[in-house]
Amino acid sequence: MCIMNILVKTFLFSTFLIYSSSEPLGYMVMADSGNGLENMPKVEQIDIDKELQKELNTLESRLQFIETTLIHFKKDYDVLNESYNNMKTQFDQATARINQLENSTQKTRMEVVEQNLKYSDLQSVNSNLQKTVNDTNIRLKTNTAALSTEISNITDEVINMSDMTSRDFASLRNKDLILENKFQEISKNQLSIASTLNQIKFQKRKPVVFVAKLSRDVILSDREIITFDDVKLNEGLGFDPIRGVFTSTTNGIYTFSVLVESTNRAVRAAIYRNNEPFAQISGQLLNRGGALASSTTYVHLDEGDRVWIQWTGDNAMIGHLQSQFTGHLLNI
Missing domain, CATH: 1.10.287 (Helix Hairpins)
Incomplete structure (x- = not known):
């Protein structure tokens, strides 16, 4: 609207200059009789009115053209303004997403540092x-x-x-x-x-320890095994990332820890040993549309016993950023 006001003011100023520089046709006849001009024919008033009417029509035509141009310009300006607002909204959303990803990356780095410290402790032991x-x-x-x-x-x-x-x-x-x-x-x-x-x-018994995560978000249905396919540590080679199942290679007491992140459902899962659940994992759905739950337990395993994490709720999307499955043999 500010640009339109400037254009209108420019047009009015130009019109004023045109009228100021133009002399009325009725005064073009010289009145000096000493120069021999008293005998020149005078322009009739009706001719002056016609000329003025022509100029007025021309100015009105120009004014109408300028108004039409201003209308088109306003429409283009509104479209550009709307496009700018949309792009600004998308930019704000992208910035928020980048901040979220940076936070998730920081958390992942902290988890990696923590796992490295645990691995260093195991090496020291x-x-x-x-x-x-x-x-x-x-x-x-x-x-x-x-x-x-x-x-x-x-x-x-x-x-x-x-x-x-x-x-x-x-x-x-x-x-x-x-x-x-x-x-x-x-x-x-x-x-x-x-x-x-x-x-x-x-x-002298070799250490048995594994750490596995999800490489991507996965969609699970009821009674489906959560396949932690991104193996970070697998001493003793007891964990199978293809099936998501740990198989005991040594008799003893084991400890298992699980962290499950659901992006759209409450967490409902369990730790299974040989088709029998022995520890539950549950977490309520939060207002932001997701849930997070963990569980840590101890169990005696014989050689050949199998342990896995099985989803027991409705169809859900499992997030990969925080979900992980760990376990190791306790040398007591």
């Missing part, structure tokens, strides 16, 4: 276990050498005792008691060695 095993092996070698020497000495004493006469029977009996005590000590040492070997065998 494994290093300490290996050091303990090495120290135990050294102690076993030392004890075995000492036992061998002691058995050799006892054997020599038995041989010497067999050469004794009946006069030395009492002394032989005493030595037999001593020998029996030593054999009892050897038996105890053997039991201690066996127990130590069992502990070493338990400590």
